[in-house]
Amino acid sequence: MDPIPEKSRNTGRMSRSAALGLALAALVVLASASARTTAPEARLIRLGGTPLELVGAGNSLWVLTCDRRCSGEARSSVGRLVRIDAQTGRVAAFIPLSRPHGLAVGANNVYTLDFWRDEVRRLDL
Helix, strand or coil: CCCCCHHHHHHHHHHHHHHHHHHHHHHHHHHHHHHHHHCCCCCCCCCCCEEEEEEEECCEEEEEEEEECCCCCCCCCEEEEEEEECCCCEEEEEEEEECCCCEEECCCEEEEEEHHHCEEEEEEC
């Protein structure tokens, strides 16, 4: 038997590689299409203002917003601390705040920062 010329052997490998690449690309396309159809539907929650921070704790999502005078140094900005019920996705409560800046949630309290007054505010849950 005559050996296969070098050029023919490379062509066979290239076509197998190309077939493998096409099969892999098809799998990626199919996987992404099926992932899109099974993904949960996103639900929008209108807050008003500009969301600054979001923290989840327990059955609540806490959002710190800035509603007015938020640009520049924001020394006189006004915002809110908003509690969203995580099960219903609805705003459960809110508290107006001057100069909203940072947000942290502990076991029994929510903390916000007033950057311009060097203060940490503690709000009881």
